[in-house]
Amino acid sequence: MDSTWFRRFGAAREGAVRLVCFPHAGGAASAFIPLSRALGEHVDVLAVQYPGRQDRRREEPYRSVDAHADALAEAMVPLTDEPYAFFGHSMGAVLAYETARRLVAAGRPGPCRVFLSGRGAPSPLPSPHDRLGSDTEILRAVRGLGGTGHAVLDDPELLAMVMPALRADYGALGAYRWSGGVPLAAPVTVLIGDADPVVAVDEAAAWHDHTSGDFELRILPGGHFYLDDRTDEVRDIITDGLLVAGSTA
Template sequence: MRLVCFPHAGGAASAFLPLSRALGGHLDVLAVQYPGRQDRRREEPYGSIAAHADALAEAMVPLTGGTYALFGHSMGAVLAYETARRLVDAGRPGPCRVFLSGRGAPSPLPSVHDRLGGDREILTAVRGLGGTGHLVLDDPELLAMVMPALRADYGALGAYHWDGGSPLAAPVTVLIGDADPVVAVEEAAAWHDHTTGDFDLRILPGGHFYLDDRTDEVRDIITTSLLVAGSTV
């Protein structure tokens, strides 16, 4: 079975390397590489969640011939959700389960944490989230490389709003750190309203990037959840 992972704002596919290693022997883990970073750094980042999800759904079509699940963290959770909606709307087989991490449920209005006024506010917000990735912000050369992606990603999030529509039929597992500074447990629990399938909320010790320190626990949640869904892992 394939698990397709969607990184956070400003993040890259390499963010899921530890999880991929932990799941080795259980799942075929693929990670999305958004344009505007790492090996795709010369490509223009997407300026909206809708355009990004449209492209992701198109790229995912070849993977829908077999059983697959999605895992998205932070902005990646929004993209995993919107990609799943587009695949189903296009008549493609949907995911057997969707894992949504470090993100509150979508609403008609953008999250206050996504509406940032410029580079200074973006950098302050990213530093406040912690995680190993924020260390690149202290290197001027690395910062210059990541800022275009960060601007585009936060601009897309700041303009994103949920436009209604049918909930997912796929079961949903939501994961959140108990000390996440930007996502309250109640906001994460509200994903319940966006699925007609089984819903599971897992609260783990840690902040927004709890995944950095809880990789083995997340691995166990993923494998157990997929077994409960009736899939072979």
């Protein structure tokens, strides 16, 4: 396992399906500590640590979704010899999708299931919520989503630490264009909060067109970061989805 890219919160779970989790814009691997604990011994959770945050804060963050997905796919190659699944939230959903596409295109085994959370399906045009041209707009958007603690946003020193990653991530999302291609063969589960201010249900449902496998849309109570309060429900959706994926593999 590449210790640069992946974090495991607890002991390795031998024989369990590996779930690789991709954080949101500005987020870090630690965002998945609660989910990792909730999944317990049934799933081996690896959280992706993007450059430019936490213990990788001295590294330059990626400013392109394509370049970021290229690097993630390369880091994933040694992990594809055993069954694995992806879970991506918000920006992480885009990176999970694009990383899966690259692995399959390179002839590697694809994920047995892909969980895409808090994000509408990709299209040739960027979401207006991604096109943020200033720090003021970024901070307004982040505060509206509620995913970053106000203690961080209100502390000048902490804010200075997280802003480079936020600028890079939102810049990458604003420049991202889906250019078509073969749908994923893996079954896809899409999760969304019913009060998400930036992702409508029909936008989330449009992921159906990006897989030739089974598709499931799960709508949970909450906003963009519904999973902070619905960890147990998300755990059950994941374990059920992986059970079905395993039985049909």
